[in-house]
Amino acid sequence: MSTKNVAVIGLGSMGYGIAQSALRGGHKVWGRDVVAATTAKFIAEGGEATVPDYADTDVAVLVVLNASQTEDVLFGKNGIAAHMRKGAIIIACATVPPEFARAMEARAQALDLHYLDAPISGGAVKAANGALSVMASGSAEAFVGAQDVMESIAETVFELGSQAGVGSAMKAVNQMLAGVHIAAMAEAVTFGITQGVSPASFIDVISKCAGTSWMLENRAPHIAEGDYTPRSSVNIWPKDLGIVLDIADQANFDAPITKTALAQYAKAVDAGLGLEDDAAVAKVYAAQAGLNLPKGKHS
Amino acid sequence: MSTKNVAVIGLGSMGYGIAQSALRGGHKVWGRDVVAATTAKFIAEGGEATVPDYADTDVAVLVVLNASQTEDVLFGKNGIAAHMRKGAIIIACATVPPEFARAMEARAQALDLHYLDAPISGGAVKAANGALSVMASGSAEAFVGAQDVMESIAETVFELGSQAGVGSAMKAVNQMLAGVHIAAMAEAVTFGITQGVSPASFIDVISKCAGTSWMLENRAPHIAEGDYTPRSSVNIWPKDLGIVLDIADQANFDAPITKTALAQYAKAVDAGLGLEDDAAVAKVYAAQAGLNLPKGKHS
Numbered sequence: 001m002s003t004k005n006v007a008v009i010g011l012g013s014m015g016y017g018i019a020q021s022a023l024r025g026g027h028k029v030w031g032r033d034v035v036a037a038t039t040a041k042f043i044a045e046g047g048e049a050t051v052p053d054y055a056d057t058d059v060a061v062l063v064v065l066n067a068s069q070t071e072d073v074l075f076g077k078n079g080i081a082a083h084m085r086k087g088a089i090i091i092a093c094a095t096v097p098p099e100f101a102r103a104m105e106a107r108a109q110a111l112d113l114h115y116l117d118a119p120i121s122g123g124a125v126k127a128a129n130g131a132l133s134v135m136a137s138g139s140a141e142a143f144v145g146a147q148d149v150m151e152s153i154a155e156t157v158f159e160l161g162s163q164a165g166v167g168s169a170m171k172a173v174n175q176m177l178a179g180v181h182i183a184a185m186a187e188a189v190t191f192g193i194t195q196g197v198s199p200a201s202f203i204d205v206i207s208k209c210a211g212t213s214w215m216l217e218n219r220a221p222h223i224a225e226g227d228y229t230p231r232s233s234v235n236i237w238p239k240d241l242g243i244v245l246d247i248a249d250q251a252n253f254d255a256p257i258t259k260t261a262l263a264q265y266a267k268a269v270d271a272g273l274g275l276e277d278d279a280a281v282a283k284v285y286a287a288q289a290g291l292n293l294p295k296g297k298h299s
Numbered sequence: 300m301s302t303k304n305v306a307v308i309g310l311g312s313m314g315y316g317i318a319q320s321a322l323r324g325g326h327k328v329w330g331r332d333v334v335a336a337t338t339a340k341f342i343a344e345g346g347e348a349t350v351p352d353y354a355d356t357d358v359a360v361l362v363v364l365n366a367s368q369t370e371d372v373l374f375g376k377n378g379i380a381a382h383m384r385k386g387a388i389i390i391a392c393a394t395v396p397p398e399f400a401r402a403m404e405a406r407a408q409a410l411d412l413h414y415l416d417a418p419i420s421g422g423a424v425k426a427a428n429g430a431l432s433v434m435a436s437g438s439a440e441a442f443v444g445a446q447d448v449m450e451s452i453a454e455t456v457f458e459l460g461s462q463a464g465v466g467s468a469m470k471a472v473n474q475m476l477a478g479v480h481i482a483a484m485a486e487a488v489t490f491g492i493t494q495g496v497s498p499a500s501f502i503d504v505i506s507k508c509a510g511t512s513w514m515l516e517n518r519a520p521h522i523a524e525g526d527y528t529p530r531s532s533v534n535i536w537p538k539d540l541g542i543v544l545d546i547a548d549q550a551n552f553d554a555p556i557t558k559t560a561l562a563q564y565a566k567a568v569d570a571g572l573g574l575e576d577d578a579a580v581a582k583v584y585a586a587q588a589g590l591n592l593p594k595g596k597h598s
Binding site: 098133156158160161165166169170172173174175176177178180184185188189190191192194196197202204208209215244247248251252254255256258259260285288289290 | 475512
């Protein structure tokens with residue numbers, strides 16, 4: 001592995017962990033966030049303190065919120081793409097429409113930059129541990145150029161194709177299921193309460209039966225413990241399922257279960273739960289049915 | 300373990316495997332089905348050939364379709380309960396409303412019979428291998444009396460409480476999730492096709508990501524292989540999700556995701572897919588969006 005000059009743009013819960021993992025991997029890392037205190041914290045942990053020189057950056061990792069932020073970072077008023085050297089690599093991690101990813105790739109390639117469509121999965125803990133799953137597609141050059149950084153930040157890189165868009169499509173499929181499964185878990189755990197099944201008993205039994213899911217095993221304990229500290233917030237889902245449904249609409253694809261799950265998250269946001277852990281969608285069901293959820297330190 | 304005289308009523312895909320497992324466990328097993336050829340097949344495999352003498356039966360395992368068949372077998376015109384000896388055990392495996400299970404328990408106890416509310420999970424292969432999960436509730440006497448048979452047929456027995464009903468409640472929760480997860484998998488796999496993600500690629504990636512579920516890993520291969528040989532049929536789900544929603548309605552609990560999934564299965568039945576494997580709910584999505592699913596030997 002060779003040491004790269006890496007810029008990580010966006011130091012949210014995922015980006016901060018990615019920047020830490022790249023640093024631990026031996027790279028020189030410039031971490032930048034719109035929140036100055038977050039940038040300063042990363043510099044104090046070993047990040048480069050100088051202003052990033054994008055002409056000298058080998059790999060830019062974009063861990064921003066959505067398509068519009070991705071476009072702004074690359075091609076906006078202070079966009080970095082115009083300053084990057086030929087042959088440099090852009091790793092774009094936000095969940096975006098596949099069509100948008102293909103458009104970004106084309107604009108990057110027009111500047112002789114390599115673009116890896118690389119949405120990530122795994123959550124903040126895996127990001128911090130360099131153990132993310134990455135759903136990646138792009139040119140062979142983009143994969144080769146990204147490899148040293150990927151080895152630092154990812155446990156699994158799915159190589160899904162030679163053009164941007166396929167990675168984003170797979171991420172959309174994953175988010176559709178993840179969002180539906182959290183809401184379905186919330187529906188089932190609260191339904192169980194109406195029948196005398198406690199959330200703790202629900203977890204004990206269902207996690208060993210055919211009704212289990214990765215999200216159920218990960219999120220149902222938050223409900224049983226009454227702990228809605230946001231590991232991943234309710235607000236993620238109107239955004240991500242909205243992207244999924246936009247893509248589906250463009251393909252004339254009807255996704256009624258996803259639509260129904262989105263409506264439950266929208267109710268959660270309306271109820272002021274947007275910044276709580278996404279398991280708080282259970283509170284929508286509990287409120288409708290007049291149920292009490294377990295209380296915990298943060299509920 | 301002591302050898303018991305066991306009657307298994309209902310030799311469908313689950314009951315047949317349970318009867319085989321009980322036989323392999325060293326019990327004397329009378330297997331009976333409304334289809335005479337199925338009964339004959341089981342006798343040829345080592346089942347008892349004589350007419351069952353319910354006065355001499357230690358344990359009756361009911362693996363019928365629903366509440367009404369359960370009631371009919373026990374208390375109908377030719378009902379067995381009136382003929383069973385005091386202290387004998389009824390193991391009731393159908394998915395039924397918790398309230399119905401409590402009513403059956405009361406009627407059984409009035410005849411000095413022990414009633415185990417014991418819905419099963421795991422599918423036909425696990426039934427045949429004596430490796431089912433059982434969600435059981437009932438009196439201590441019912442658990443003790445059922446133990447030798449349970450050891451033959453189950454890998455895991457969840458002991459959920461001392462009264463009938465809790466087992467059925469947990470089963471309803473499990474079926475809610477299992478039914479939603481199959482339909483969600485079908486929605487996601489077909490959505491993926493619209494974005495260039497093949498079902499095979501979907502399985503490779505999503506089964507290792509946060510979007511996975513037990514049902515996804517079990518059923519998505521049927522779609523990728525185009526094999527709709529019914530391991531468990533579409534027809535199960537209007538029945539089981541109907542039971543779930545009836546129970547929910549009685550508790551004034553709104554279950555919108557379950558309702559939406561049920562509507563997809565209802566469309567599958569309307570399209571003539573009721574007897575196909577439940578993964579065939581994907582064909583509803585494919586038909587709506589004009590997609591081609593993989594073809595296989597049986598599709």
